Amino acid sequence: MKELEKTKRISIAAVLTILVVIIALLSYKRPKYLYAENTHDTLDKITTSNYFIALNDIEKNNSVLVDIRNAFDFNKGHLDNAINIASPEILREESSIILERIKEDNKTIILYGKNPNETLMAYLLLSQLGYDNIKILTVNISYDQNKLITENAVIEDTAPDINAYIQESVKKKAEAMKKLVVKPKPKTFSAPKKVIPVKKKKKMPVEGGC
Amino acid sequence: MVNRKLVKFLSLRYKILALIFIVLAGGLVLLPKYEKQEGISPEDLLSNSISPERYITTDELADRIINQDPTLLLIDVRDENNYKKYSLTDAINIPLKKILDEDSEPYLNQDEYDVVLFSNDNFYSDQAWILCTRLGYKNLHVLKGGINTWYNTIINPMKPTENMASNQFDLYAFRKAASMYFGVAYPDKIKKKPTIIKRVSTSKAAPKKVIVKKKKKKMPVEGGC
Numbered sequence: 437m438k439e440l441e442k443t444k445r446i447s448i449a450a451v452l453t454i455l456v457v458i459i460a461l462l463s464y465k466r467p468k469y470l471y472a473e474n475t476h477d478t479l480d481k482i483t484t485s486n487y488f489i490a491l492n493d494i495e496k497n498n499s500v501l502v503d504i505r506n507a508f509d510f511n512k513g514h515l516d517n518a519i520n521i522a523s524p525e526i527l528r529e530e531s532s533i534i535l536e537r538i539k540e541d542n543k544t545i546i547l548y549g550k551n552p553n554e555t556l557m558a559y560l561l562l563s564q565l566g567y568d569n570i571k572i573l574t575v576n577i578s579y580d581q582n583k584l585i586t587e588n589a590v591i592e593d594t595a596p597d598i599n600a601y602i603q604e605s606v607k608k609k610a611e612a613m614k615k616l617v618v619k620p621k622p623k624t625f626s627a628p629k630k631v632i633p634v635k636k637k638k639k640m641p642v643e644g645g646c
Numbered sequence: 647m648v649n650r651k652l653v654k655f656l657s658l659r660y661k662i663l664a665l666i667f668i669v670l671a672g673g674l675v676l677l678p679k680y681e682k683q684e685g686i687s688p689e690d691l692l693s694n695s696i697s698p699e700r701y702i703t704t705d706e707l708a709d710r711i712i713n714q715d716p717t718l719l720l721i722d723v724r725d726e727n728n729y730k731k732y733s734l735t736d737a738i739n740i741p742l743k744k745i746l747d748e749d750s751e752p753y754l755n756q757d758e759y760d761v762v763l764f765s766n767d768n769f770y771s772d773q774a775w776i777l778c779t780r781l782g783y784k785n786l787h788v789l790k791g792g793i794n795t796w797y798n799t800i801i802n803p804m805k806p807t808e809n810m811a812s813n814q815f816d817l818y819a820f821r822k823a824a825s826m827y828f829g830v831a832y833p834d835k836i837k838k839k840p841t842i843i844k845r846v847s848t849s850k851a852a853p854k855k856v857i858v859k860k861k862k863k864k865m866p867v868e869g870g871c
Contacts, residue, residue, distance in 0.1 A: 475777050479777055561688060609831035
């Protein structure tokens with residue numbers, strides 16, 4: 437009789453654990469957006485692959501231009517056939533529907549903004565969420581009297597040679613200093629220094645009260 | 647009849663329990679997918695990246711360097727050649743490829759220093775910033791415009807034309823003084839007596855020579871006695 441009690445208790449405990457696990461699984465809310473790449477893979481991707489594209493190299497049929505600026509700038513002027521998905525809204529339902537559709541059509545998503553720096557956030561976020569076919573358009577957008585101007589941008593231009601500049605300026609200063617005529621210092625006749633020993637008066641420690 | 651079936655069922659109950667546990671263990675297969683979920687959520691990453699808080703201008707940075715802010719840590723994410731050619735004072739070099747290496751982590755994943763990432767422009771430094779922010783590192787900043795803007799504003803500042811606001815002239819004066827701190831010499835600033843200029847040598851090997859002028863503190867005059 438006692439053994440039956442023990443086994444009954446074990447089975448009840450086992451059933452309870454299973455119930456708890458099932459409830460936990462069911463109540464687990466799947467997060468809306470899941471990364472598809474970890475940081476190391478993303479880093480490899482951005483340091484090795486070429487994800488830039490110039491305006492002339494776009495294949496119109498195989499790609500979709502996405503303007504990541506806000507709606508106001510987009511309405512002011514945008515590239516032909518571009519759609520507008522502002523950066524802060526890239527994780528919204530509507531945007532992800534559009535992006536998914538582009539992904540299904542196997543087209544390339546080409547991001548552009550005022551300058552390539554602006555698109556970087558959208559690019560990295562989308563590529564970490566699993567969109568493989570994204571490129572950044574290397575253009576700087578500006579307006580001249582309400583007309584859109586595009587010019588090719590260079591990513592991370594080589595830095596000016598600052599050391600050379602500093603050396604040059606030091607050289608120029610040295611040359612200028614040579615030209616400057618230094619007035620000879622007038623000889624001052626100094627009287628022999630008299631050494632007057634000054635007795636240091638030791639201050640008595642201040643006694644309280646004073 | 648039912649009783650016998652029940653008894654049979656009950657006799658198999660341990661095997662059934664074991665089967666259920668095996669099925670649940672199969673759920674563990676889902677775990678590898680979660681390995682990719684490292685770092686903060688995409689929504690948080692997006693909101694962190696949209697805000698321009700991370701940018702620090704070249705003027706602010708020059709100010710902090712000149713005042714020898716001890717909490718500043720400059721990290722150059724360009725490659726070694728560029729770093730050796732010229733870099734900001736006391737900057738350490740972590741090329742972008744190595745930014746997620748184990749050796750780089752102690753520089754980035756800490757809360758004592760304010761880390762400022764910089765490169766020629768702010769493209770690569772932004773990339774480094776986004777990846778490190780995904781991993782949850784705090785106190786990271788990006789130098790807006792990078793070394794190119796550093797050159798155009800601090801080393802070789804543009805003289806304001808006459809029709810600009812007066813604060814532009816103050817800014818220009820600050821920038822010119824900063825450029826002298828960083829080594830640029832001006833021919834029209836020659837005095838007959840050489841002045842002690844606090845200079846930081848640009849070569850990495852020589853130790854920093856800073857002439858510290860000790861300010862003599864005057865003892866407060868005690869009242870009474």
